[in-house]
Amino acid sequence: MLKTWPAQERPREKLLQQGPAALSDAELLAIFLRTGVKGCSVVDLARQLLNNFGSIAAIYQASISDFCQVHGLGQAKYVQLQACLEMAKRYLKEQASTQHYLTSSRQTKDYLISELRGERHEVFGVVLLSSQHEVMGFERLFEGTIDAAAVYPRVVVERVLSLNAAAVILVHNHPSGVASPSDADHRITQRLIQALGLIEVPVLDHLVVANHQCYSFAEHGQL
Incomplete structure (x- = not known):
């Protein structure tokens, strides 16, 4: 006992x-x-x-x-467990939204890992930043198999403009568990940098989430 x-x-x-x-x-x-x-x-x-x-x-x-x-x-424990998970996600989201990204990238990464690591399909979204680079929120924009044809720059630009973001961080997940970006990921990144550049909104990073890992294009000098 x-x-x-x-x-x-x-x-x-x-x-x-x-x-x-x-x-x-x-x-x-x-x-x-x-x-x-x-x-x-x-x-x-x-x-x-x-x-x-x-x-x-x-x-x-x-x-x-x-x-x-x-x-x-039983169901009661399952409900309690899912409630605990959702509270953890919301806590990390609040932490990310109240921190300056450039000095608190870990909080942003932890929040995005909690959001995307359990997804069984690919999700592509953007972290929206203010002119002071404070996190305004995370928008899921595309779901399914992410490749150059599935992510539409026009949709990203329209959403960024509608929410008046001054900068963005691109993010998507790899359900395979491998965080390294593919050739398609690099192509998507460059297309979006060019499209957002036309409205003078810089892409500060592209993060790839895979389980507990988070790969940063910026940290690897790939932007």
């Missing part, structure tokens, strides 16, 4: 004493689950869940039917 464990080894007490970063994935998940099932402590249940799905990210991405197949879990 968890109650018989030393206090410093119980997930909740460990978090209070050492902070959340000191906990393993299973211990964090155990705090969320709260209780185990007959013959299985909550930490063991959390470990079983991680073994079944492979990672916390995979648990978040699981369908409700797959999630509820694990003994001891």
Whole structure:
């Protein structure tokens, strides 16, 4: 029983004493689950869940039917888990929107990773920036297979103008899990730089999200 464990080894007490970063994935998940099932402590249940799905990210991405197949879990836990994920996304979005991109690129990347890493198809969008390069928001513009024919510069230009953005960061995801940009990604980037250049809106970066990775064209000198 968890109650018989030393206090410093119980997930909740460990978090209070050492902070959340000191906990393993299973211990964090155990705090969320709260209780185990007959013959299985909550930490063991959390470990079983991680073994079944492979990672916390995979648990978040699981369908409700797959999630509820694990003994001891149900719709209520699935709803709570999705609510936690959405709160995390909104927190990161707020952090990104209140930070200056040029000095806080990590917050922007973390937010975009949280937004796009679970997508099973490609999504292309833009981060809109003010004249002071503060983040105004993130707009999803295209979905599906992203190639040179699927991203329309006119649509991007119209949206940027309608929201009065002074600069943009291009972003799309690679569901394959490989963050390195393709030749098509480079072509799209150049087309959009040229189109937005006509309305004097600079492209500060193009970010490619793949799982927990985020590739920056600007950081690699490819703009």
